[in-house]
Amino acid sequence: MYVQRLELTNYRSYVEAFVELAPGVTVFIGKNGQGKTNLVEALRYLGTLSSHRVSTDAPLVNEGNDKAFVRCTVVGDGRSIDIDLEISTSGSNRARLNNNPVAKPRDILGTLRTVLFAPEDLALVKGDPNERRRFLDELLTLQLPRFAAVRSDLDRVIKQRNSLLKSARANRQTENLESTLQVWDEQLVNLGSELILARLNLINQLQPLVTFAYSDLAPESGDTFLEYRSSVSDDLTTDLEQVRSQFRVTLVEQRKNELDRGLTLVGPQRDDLFLGLRGLPAKGYASHGESWSVALALRLASYQMLREDLRGGGDPVLILDDVFAELDVDRRQRLANAISTAEQVLITAAVANDVPDFLGGTRFEVVRGSVAPAL
Secondary structure, eight states, X not given: OEEEEEEEEEETTEEEEEEEOOSEEEEEEOOTTSSHHHHHHHHHHHHHSSOSSOSSSGGGBOTTOSEEEEEEEEEETTEEEEEEEEEESSSOOEEEETTEEOSSGGGGTTSSOEEEEOGGGGHHHXXXXXXXXXXXHHHHHHHOTTHHHHHHHHHHHHHHHHHHHHHHHXXXXXXXXXXXXXXXXXXXXXHHHHHHHHHHHHHHHHHHHHHHHHHHHOTTSOOEEEEEEOSSOSSOXXXXXXXXXXXXXXXXXXXXXXXXHTSOOSSGGGOEEEEEETTEXXXXXXXXXXXXXXXXXXXXXXXXXXXXXXXXXXOOEEEEESOGGGSOHHHHHHHHHHHTTOSEEEEEESSGGGSOGGGOXXXXXXXXXXXXXXX
């Protein structure tokens, strides 16, 4: 899979931009603030419907406008597909595939699969559990797009359940609450258990790939390991019905605490991905360089997992946003070797010399929102 064309209208700093791309390595070179990250962010947004830099859509729209447009052509499995996405500052976004409207923007998920590594990914190691849950769920949706709907339905259930719990706490009314809660409990159990089990399976797939990627990047730093830590149980099984049963039991045990706090305390929204290094938590124990390598290993493992998935239509597009500048010479070389066989790699860099020469490929210069072939 590769992107053949990228076109932006009123997206971030770009009033208009058009870039023709090809398989292999493409490097966007430009000083900070010139717009090179905006290009790869737009492609990442088409693949995940989220930005790696902001949590809302409004900053993606060029100032003074109320809509932005991102369009691209994806080539894979011997065919090309045009993706068109309209991003709105107010109201719903809209999308098309081959000029045909889709019911919901999430219906385009899976058409373009991207794996992006950026400086913000250091939060996967050093940040809050929410960063790691987001990593798992976005990767899961790239692998199995139907989980976008599962996550959306689960968010709705949790929001409704929290509203009910907060109302009961504020009004000190728990009479008749149990029967109402049970309706939301069962939806929480069914959707939450499905997501938890999918995350567990995902981590089992990632573990050997992360171990390999990390040892390749930093062979002297020891072994890494992943562990899913759940609010449902310390001893989760991989059987869906058993997970549901454990979920129900824990909900009953936490009922008083939930009523006291007015908050849903059990479910995938409370879970975490534990990252270990040399038998210790990477968070708090790993050095800055080791933390970078762990985060990068997670992304490279994600790329390899999607690459091996026969349902995906070929290699995902690998994006490295301002990554090489953060690595020493040895790790730059190791990373370049690891990505050299990817079908398409898009790299941003402030300094051309940060990117190892042997990667070759096409180079563009980005200056004040203008993209042109580098001289």
